[in-house]
Structures are given as C-alpha cells and as structure tokens.
Amino acid sequence: MDASELQPVLDFLKSLVPFDDLSEQTLLQCCKRLTIGYYGKAQGYVPLDADNPQLYIVRSGAFEVTDPDGELIDRLGEGDYFGFPSLLSGEVNTRVHILEDALVYHLDLESFDDLRKESRLFDRFFNRAYAKRMRHQGRFKAKELTTTSRIRTLMSSSPLTIDMQSTILQAAQLMRQARVSSVLVIDNHKLAGILTDRDLRNRVLAEGLDGALPVHQAMTTTPITVHPNTIVFEAMLLMSEHSIHHLPVVEEDKAVGVITSTDILRGQSSQPLLLIGEIERQKDLPSLINVSKQIPLLLQNLISADARAEEIGRILTSVTDALTRRLIHLNQQVLGEAPMPFCWLSFGSQGRQDQAACSDQDNGLLLAHEPDEHAKAYFEALTKAVCAGLNECGYVYCPGDIMAQNPQWCMSLEKWQGVFEQWVMSPQPKALMHASIFFDMRSVYGPISLFDALQDRVLANTKGNDIFLAGLAGNALSEAPPLGFFRKFVLERDGSEVKGIDLKHRGSALINDIARVYSLFAGIKEVNTAKRIRVLMEMNIINRKDALNLADAHEFIGHMRLANQGHQFTHDQACTNYLLPQNLSSLVRHQLRDAFKVVHDAQSGMKLKFTRTF
Amino acid sequence: MLASFWLKMRLRKQLLKCKHVTLQRYLEALNRVLNLNVNDVELVALDLEMTGLDPQVDQILSIGIVPISHGQLQMQQAEHKLIKIDGSVGQSATIHGILDHHLEDAVSIEEAIEWLLEQTQGKFIVAHHAPLDIRFLQVQFQKIYNENVKLPVIDTLMIERNRLLKQHETLQDGALRLGASRARYNLPVYNAHNALIDALACGELLLAQIQAISTQGQVKIADIAKLT
Known part of the structure; x- marks a missing residue:
C-alpha cells in the first residue's frame, strides 16, 4: 500500500493537531494500525475497556464525556479525542455517551506510544491534556521593537521606478500620480540614480533645465543605498550625515524599495x-x-x-x-x-x-x-x-x-x-x-x-479577614469559564452551546478576581495580576505549579483577547472582547480549553480555601 | 427466519455440487459459521475495480479488502492488489484512475483469485452491490477451477434497500449508491476512490447498518447473507 491508497484517512489525520507534526511515513504507518468502529446512538455508551486502552479519534458524529458523578467534562465532535487518560495512567474514570451516530478510528496503546516517541509535540499534546498542564514556554516572545528593527519593516516595497531615458517631465508626472517625493531611475534593471522633489527644485527649476531632457541629467547619480536588513538606526545616521531624506533600498543589485525620513518618523512615533x-x-x-x-x-x-x-x-x-x-x-x-x-x-x-x-x-x-x-x-x-x-x-x-x-x-x-x-x-x-x-x-x-x-x-x-474574603471569593465565583468548544460553538458547563465568548468577563476577569482574593488575604501590595501571582507563588500561598499555570492561562487568554481585537481592528469591526470560535485553529481551541480548565481548577481551589464549601 | 433457512439449504446444495477441493473447503468453512451472530464472525469488505461492467468481456483491475473482526475494521490487514490485464486499461482509466504503468508490479488474475480465497477463508465477503463483483469472481472460478459456484455474501446495497422499503420510503434515483447510503448514517464523505477506499467505505456502511438493525435484537449472519 502506498500513501495514495488511503488518502482520505491520511488526509483526515493530517488535519489534526498533533498528528500534523508526524512525518508522512509515520502517518501512513499509523493509518495502517487503526481499527475503525461505528457507535450507534441507540447503543448509549462507548464500552471502554481498561485492559485494552486505546485512543479514540472521532471521525464523524458526537460524544459527551462525563465524570462518574455525571458532571459534564467535554463534548466531542469530528477531530476530537477521548480515551487518552487511560492510555497514560491506566485509569478509566470517564463515561462516554454517544450523542450522534459516530465513526471512530481507534489507535492501540503500542502504536500510541510509538507516536509519542516519534514526536515530542505529539507526546506533549496528550500529556498536557492529561495533566492539565499548559506551559508554552517561548511561544510568545516579545519581538524587538525600537531602534533594532530593520529597514525591511518600514520601507515602501514596490518602489516607483522610471527608465533612465525618460524625460524629466514624465518623471515629475509619475511622482505626482503616485503622490511620492522620489522616483528611482533604472538603467538596464539596475539602479542608476534617484530623482527627488529637491532635485526637481534645485537642478531643474532653479537651473532653468528643460523638462524634455532625459531624467538622468537631473537625478542624483550613484546614490547612497541601504540593504533591507540595515538597522533603522544606521539608516537614520546615514540620512543625517549626508543631509538627505531618501535612501533607495537595494538587495542583490536590485532596487527593492525606498526608505524616507518620514517613514522612519512614522515608524518611531508609534x-x-x-x-x-x-x-x-x-x-x-x-x-x-x-x-x-x-x-x-x-x-x-x-x-x-x-x-x-x-x-x-x-x-x-x-x-x-x-x-x-x-x-x-x-x-x-x-x-x-x-x-x-x-x-x-x-x-x-x-x-x-x-x-x-x-x-x-x-x-x-x-x-x-x-x-x-x-x-x-x-x-x-x-x-x-x-x-x-x-x-x-x-x-x-x-x-x-x-x-x-x-x-x-x-x-x-x-x-x-x-x-x-x-x-x-x-x-x-x-x-x-x-x-x-x-x-x-x-x-x-x-x-x-x-x-x-x-x-x-x-x-x-x-488580611486574614475570613468573612470579607468569603464574600469576595463567593462573588468571584458567580461566573465560571466555559468548558471548551464543540464544533463552531462555545460549550458551557451546563452543556448548553453558545455562539461566542466574552474573553474578558469569562476569562481574564476571573483570573484577576482569583489573584485579588489571595492578595488581599495575604496583604500583598501588588495590584498587577501577573505580579500578584508571582508574589503569591514566592510566598508559597499558591503552589508553584498552579501559580505558573494560572499565570500562563492569564497570559494566553489575554493574548487571545488582544489578537482578537487586532483582528477586529484590521477588519474594521467594532472593538469587543467577544470571540467567535469559528475563527480559531484547532490548536488554539485546545489551548484555550486548557486555559479555561486551569481557571476553573483555580476557582475550585479558591472556593475550598475561602468559602469552606465544595 | 425463512430466508435464513433457505440460505442454509441452498448452501448445502452448493457444497454437494462442488467438486473442486479448494472451493469445497472454502464453502465448508462458511457453512460452519452461518449460525453465528454477525459480530462474532469474521467478515471482509471487498471492492473490485474493473475495465467495464460486463463480466464476460471486461477484466478485474484491482481488488481492495478490509477485514472486519469483533465488529471493527482492521486496517492492519487491509490490502490492495493490482492485477495484470490483457491489453490496455483504455477509457476506463478515467473512472478508476489506474493507468497501464501502474500495473507493472501487478499480479496475474490467477494469483489474485488464489490470494483472495486465502484471505477470505471462513470469512464472509461484504460488498456494495455485491452481485456485480461476485459475477466477475465467478467468471474466474469457472476459468480456474471449472466450477460454477454461488457464494454466501453480504450486500450492503440490498440491506439498505430493504431498510428503506421497510420504512415505506420511495426509492429516489441514486438513493442506494454507496455515498448516499453512507450519508444516512452520518458517515464521512471520501473524495478519493480506489478499490481499497471503496472497500473501507462499504465496510463502515455495514457496521452502521448492523447497529441500526440490531436495535431489534441480535443479527445473525444468515439473516443478512445471500447466496449470490
């Protein structure tokens, strides 16, 4: 069998996180090791076999996972998984209810372990899901913003160019049309010079030069150029040294752009x-x-x-x-x-x-x-x-x-x-x-x-004021994060499905609340949530693992909120905290779900500590 | 019940009539498990690609099989065999996508038939619109073993037709096609087609059909197999 013979199965696996991290060869091997089963709704539950654990990959249909008390844990549709806690720990403590007739691919323990060995990402995905850990080190490294940024990010690409033999008049008309202050003069695909507003004033008008003359008579020949990777700061130095405002950007002998002092100013002012x-x-x-x-x-x-x-x-x-x-x-x-x-x-x-x-x-x-x-x-x-x-x-x-x-x-x-x-x-x-x-x-x-x-x-x-803190904690518990996502909906803890989620009130604010309750309890002066969590961890009031998870969840939800607002801004939509799950990739859905889980766990911890109830 | 009684009777008749030891053994193995529940029997979902639709003239190009045991399709034993043919695949290439150069590693039809009988020994063949595939096989049985035998097979198209008629639905054109039948069970759409994928698609359909039928009690193999 080669890949093409099982293409639909292969394509499906390939579309799933974390299977997308596996090589084509491994995926094909994986396809061949699947068994495929069908679960009719009338069957009620999936019979999970503790002695024969396997990964269940939902190909079509829908399931609902509950804990032994019947509490909803998750609702699953196409491309979701269940059964992996038993693969990793041998425990079968969930019940899987069949909501819709479903086709399921099964992957046995041995194959599952092979894939975990083959791909770190694959291993981490299921391990993290199992341990509810959600550290994602290095994912959101801030990029350098200020003077170390490169010309490439500021320059105007596709610069205005004109052939050396064109007339000065044509060049001026071209600049007027494009509403720019300079044009690059090209000779045989190579940069020959630059003509700027200043040249038109000083070399043409002031000298009484005829506009019908070729442009090379008015241009600045062999201008100072920069490479796209030049640091903005260096370009600024060049401009001030030579008191010029335009620098052609050249890469591999080709003019690829122009950078002006205005571009730099605009880039810096933000x-x-x-x-x-x-x-x-x-x-x-x-x-x-x-x-x-x-x-x-x-x-x-x-x-x-x-x-x-x-x-x-x-x-x-x-x-x-x-x-x-x-x-x-x-x-x-x-x-x-x-x-x-x-x-x-x-x-x-x-x-x-x-x-x-x-x-x-x-x-x-x-x-x-x-x-x-x-x-x-x-x-x-x-x-x-x-x-x-x-x-x-x-x-x-x-x-x-x-x-x-x-x-x-x-x-x-x-x-x-x-x-x-x-x-x-x-x-x-x-x-x-x-x-x-x-x-x-x-x-x-x-x-x-x-x-x-x-x-x-x-x-x-x-500090240590039980009654006040109990009230504050109780108030903070009036909202809970959602459970996760199901198809294009947000899945609430009571099993209902809603169209979108308010990432501020159902995410960030809940973590702010938790950090506040603990900080007021401990008398911490910090008010920034990330700093509060850090101090709480250092004081050992929240254990290290929970604190790191909570800080990560806070950062992740905050990041999603901002990314969502960035998306709204670039699409000219009103700015809200409302996130629609259909815009999310499968990986982000899993990560957000993990973040919600962390928040919910932290809420339970807070409930136990401050309200003395379960 | 009556249908399964007739199936048993007619299979016994086939056994008495059959002289060639290979086919005789093959039928006996099936006869032994005819009374079992369908989930306790080994099945093999099968699909053939042919150069055309006439068993007397056209040739088998490829065979795809996906075994089913314990009610689950076993991809580990799934196989796809390409078969050498006389002449060119001709115009049919536009349907199955098998071109002449694909057939360079192919086996002869005699080898393929022998391999298929081995793979399906004691297992019931499942196919969508089984009579067509079986007729192509029977032409080969005649040539190789000089026997004219009928096999007990499971036809997912027939199961679907009976189910729909039982629900008093009028059958629309194309309602019994593999894709259309699968859609009724919430099964995914497979865009690619070859003998292996179609065998897989047919096997999944059967699992879904068994689920649907078994709400009225256990399904015995004799209830759904037909001598074809």
Whole structure:
C-alpha cells in the first residue's frame, strides 16, 4: 500500500493537531494500525475497556464525556479525542455517551506510544491534556521593537521606478500620480540614480533645465543605498550625515524599495517611549488629543509584533498614566498650585496595568486632609478638566461614574480609609461589586507616602479577614469559564452551546478576581495580576505549579483577547472582547480549553480555601 | 427466519455440487459459521475495480479488502492488489484512475483469485452491490477451477434497500449508491476512490447498518447473507 491508497484517512489525520507534526511515513504507518468502529446512538455508551486502552479519534458524529458523578467534562465532535487518560495512567474514570451516530478510528496503546516517541509535540499534546498542564514556554516572545528593527519593516516595497531615458517631465508626472517625493531611475534593471522633489527644485527649476531632457541629467547619480536588513538606526545616521531624506533600498543589485525620513518618523512615533516623550512635550489639550490618536496604532503595532499581553497592558497603561499626569500638570498651570498634597488614583484595569483597546476611565482623588470650600472648588475644577481631557483623548467617561470628578470619589485620606473599612467590615453585595474595581488601585500622581497610608490601612483590614474574603471569593465565583468548544460553538458547563465568548468577563476577569482574593488575604501590595501571582507563588500561598499555570492561562487568554481585537481592528469591526470560535485553529481551541480548565481548577481551589464549601 | 433457512439449504446444495477441493473447503468453512451472530464472525469488505461492467468481456483491475473482526475494521490487514490485464486499461482509466504503468508490479488474475480465497477463508465477503463483483469472481472460478459456484455474501446495497422499503420510503434515483447510503448514517464523505477506499467505505456502511438493525435484537449472519 502506498500513501495514495488511503488518502482520505491520511488526509483526515493530517488535519489534526498533533498528528500534523508526524512525518508522512509515520502517518501512513499509523493509518495502517487503526481499527475503525461505528457507535450507534441507540447503543448509549462507548464500552471502554481498561485492559485494552486505546485512543479514540472521532471521525464523524458526537460524544459527551462525563465524570462518574455525571458532571459534564467535554463534548466531542469530528477531530476530537477521548480515551487518552487511560492510555497514560491506566485509569478509566470517564463515561462516554454517544450523542450522534459516530465513526471512530481507534489507535492501540503500542502504536500510541510509538507516536509519542516519534514526536515530542505529539507526546506533549496528550500529556498536557492529561495533566492539565499548559506551559508554552517561548511561544510568545516579545519581538524587538525600537531602534533594532530593520529597514525591511518600514520601507515602501514596490518602489516607483522610471527608465533612465525618460524625460524629466514624465518623471515629475509619475511622482505626482503616485503622490511620492522620489522616483528611482533604472538603467538596464539596475539602479542608476534617484530623482527627488529637491532635485526637481534645485537642478531643474532653479537651473532653468528643460523638462524634455532625459531624467538622468537631473537625478542624483550613484546614490547612497541601504540593504533591507540595515538597522533603522544606521539608516537614520546615514540620512543625517549626508543631509538627505531618501535612501533607495537595494538587495542583490536590485532596487527593492525606498526608505524616507518620514517613514522612519512614522515608524518611531508609534513606539511607546517616543509616544510618552511626545505626550510630555505637548503644551495644550488639542495637541494632546492629537498625539493620543496614535494610541490605537501603538496597540496594533504591539499586537502585530506579538508582544506579551502582559507587556502590552503595561505599556498602554504607562501611556495612559503619562497622559493623566500631563493633563494634571497642564491644568495646574492654569489653576495654580494645589492647596494640599493629593494622589490621583487609578482603579480597575488602569490600576492593574492591563489596559487594552476601548478602556474607559476609573479614577479617584485622594486628598491629604479634609478640604475647605476653597480647596473643594480647586479640586472640582482640576478633576473636571482632567476627566474631560481623558475623555477627549479616547478614554471615555466611566459609565458607573467612578471618576475623580464625582465628589463621591474625591475624598480625604481619612474618608477613603473609612469607606474601605466599611466595605471590608460589612461586605454588602454592592461593596463586593466595588471591590473588583477599587481594590485594584494605584497612584498615578502624587506623594507615594499618602497613597501608602491608604493602601496599608486597607490591607491591614483585609488580611486574614475570613468573612470579607468569603464574600469576595463567593462573588468571584458567580461566573465560571466555559468548558471548551464543540464544533463552531462555545460549550458551557451546563452543556448548553453558545455562539461566542466574552474573553474578558469569562476569562481574564476571573483570573484577576482569583489573584485579588489571595492578595488581599495575604496583604500583598501588588495590584498587577501577573505580579500578584508571582508574589503569591514566592510566598508559597499558591503552589508553584498552579501559580505558573494560572499565570500562563492569564497570559494566553489575554493574548487571545488582544489578537482578537487586532483582528477586529484590521477588519474594521467594532472593538469587543467577544470571540467567535469559528475563527480559531484547532490548536488554539485546545489551548484555550486548557486555559479555561486551569481557571476553573483555580476557582475550585479558591472556593475550598475561602468559602469552606465544595 | 425463512430466508435464513433457505440460505442454509441452498448452501448445502452448493457444497454437494462442488467438486473442486479448494472451493469445497472454502464453502465448508462458511457453512460452519452461518449460525453465528454477525459480530462474532469474521467478515471482509471487498471492492473490485474493473475495465467495464460486463463480466464476460471486461477484466478485474484491482481488488481492495478490509477485514472486519469483533465488529471493527482492521486496517492492519487491509490490502490492495493490482492485477495484470490483457491489453490496455483504455477509457476506463478515467473512472478508476489506474493507468497501464501502474500495473507493472501487478499480479496475474490467477494469483489474485488464489490470494483472495486465502484471505477470505471462513470469512464472509461484504460488498456494495455485491452481485456485480461476485459475477466477475465467478467468471474466474469457472476459468480456474471449472466450477460454477454461488457464494454466501453480504450486500450492503440490498440491506439498505430493504431498510428503506421497510420504512415505506420511495426509492429516489441514486438513493442506494454507496455515498448516499453512507450519508444516512452520518458517515464521512471520501473524495478519493480506489478499490481499497471503496472497500473501507462499504465496510463502515455495514457496521452502521448492523447497529441500526440490531436495535431489534441480535443479527445473525444468515439473516443478512445471500447466496449470490
């Protein structure tokens, strides 16, 4: 038998993760070792044989896997697997219910083990699925962004070219048509020179040269060129050294593009550090609004550069922080010195440093002491101006009115301490709802000692406070992640199927909740979720394996959320946290499913620890 | 019940009539297991590719077999044999995709028939529209063993026809084709076609049909096999 004789079977296996990692030869061997069975719905259950474990590969039809108590574990369709826990551990503790008539390929233990030996990926796939481990080291390495990036990423490819014998007039018309400031002059497929706007001015107009003359009489001959792999920084040096603005990009003797100083500037302005620098230089609100228009572009650049979700959150938040500080500063220039020290507090995602696209503002003001009428008026004017400025820069007003301009959230240290104390001591539902926002607080502006005075008091109240923590944990458990995916739907824990999933509320937010509960329990000052988890691991409050898994799940779900928003952005769709599973590859579905499982397990752990229930 | 009684009677008659020892032994082996449940018997899903549809004129080009035991198709023993023919595959190549140069490693039809009888010893042949395939085999039995025998075989097309008629459905054109029949059991579409894939497709269809029939009780081989 050769491959073509079993093509449909081979093609099917090849389309599956992790079988796609196997060589054609191995796959063919694997095809030949299959047995194929049919499971009619009327049969009810798949008879799993503990003495003869095998991998079940669903070719068509559908199954439902439950634990011995009847709790739904998974629903499986074409291309899904079951039976592998028994292959790896010898345990058969699941029940497989036949939902639809199904054709199933079976792979026996010996063949399964051979494949695990053949491919590390294959082994890891099933091992991970078995152990619910989901570390994916090195998958999301952030790429270098700043000055080490290469010309290739910024240059305009397919450059405008013209033959050396064409006239100057033709060249000028071509440039007008293409709306560019330069054209490459080509002689016999090789770069002969470059004609720029400046050449047209200095060598043609100013010299009274006839437009009917050949272009080579006006061009710059043998221009300075760069290779596509040249570092952007080097290109910048060349330009400033020779005071030129255009560099032809040449690869293997062929002109492959042009890089202009504008291209470089455009590429750099979306770099976070430069953007922050620019924010700090702006002198009024209109120019700040203008600069902040680059923020969505920055987010897109970071997403397309495959930066870690955690870093993207931190970078975007530092931009928001800079913008807030600049707004405070500009307004103080108008209003004068503040009558007392104060802190600008940020809550929620800005507090946690995990802002993404479409963030609204959550902020408050912490005053050193009780304000008099004069001070009240000052801070009212300041907060109103700053909040309005943020709104105009793209951070829309908080729908829940959690903003410094709301007198309710503009208070003295003493009052803030009192409010938190009330939430902690008598955790009413509303207070617990607030907790998810207010307890993730950070000072963006102001003396750190003032902020510490508030946070230290809050943590002293929450630390080891069983009743409060039980309430907080219970509240955090009101939402659960979905179970996984079934065909093009999201599979809920109760077995229902829905079209899509809100990755924020059913994913990231749940992990934020878990990290918050444990951190308040332990009195940890960190509010960033990844940092909280790290500290919790170091303090041995969450064991290493669970902590790493939770951090991975957080990063993975965050990454998917951002990638989804990147996809929405490039397709001109409204920005949401809503993910449709039909856009996902099979590998990502498996990984997301694993991430959900980690979140659910962590929720169970939290439930057990803080609510004393199972 | 009546049908299975007749099958047994007629198989016995075949046995008495048959003189050639190879075929005699072959039929005896089948006769011994005729009373068993279908899942306890070894079966072999079979498909032939031919140069045309006339058993007297056209030739067998390839044989694909997939054994079924314990109610499961065994890919390990699945085999595909190409067979030498007189002349060229001609126009039929457009249907089965076997070209003349593919047949360079092929075996003679005599070797192939001998191999097939060995592979199916004590096992029932399963084919979709079995009479056609069996007639091609019978022409060869006549040539090689000088015997005119009928075999008890399972025809998935006949099973499907009976099921549909029992459900009082009118049979649409093409409703009994292999692909159309498989679709009714939620079986996947196979785009490629050769004797091996079609044998596999037919074997899967039988497993599905057995599941469907067995809701009314155990299925005995004699209930579904027919002397063809």
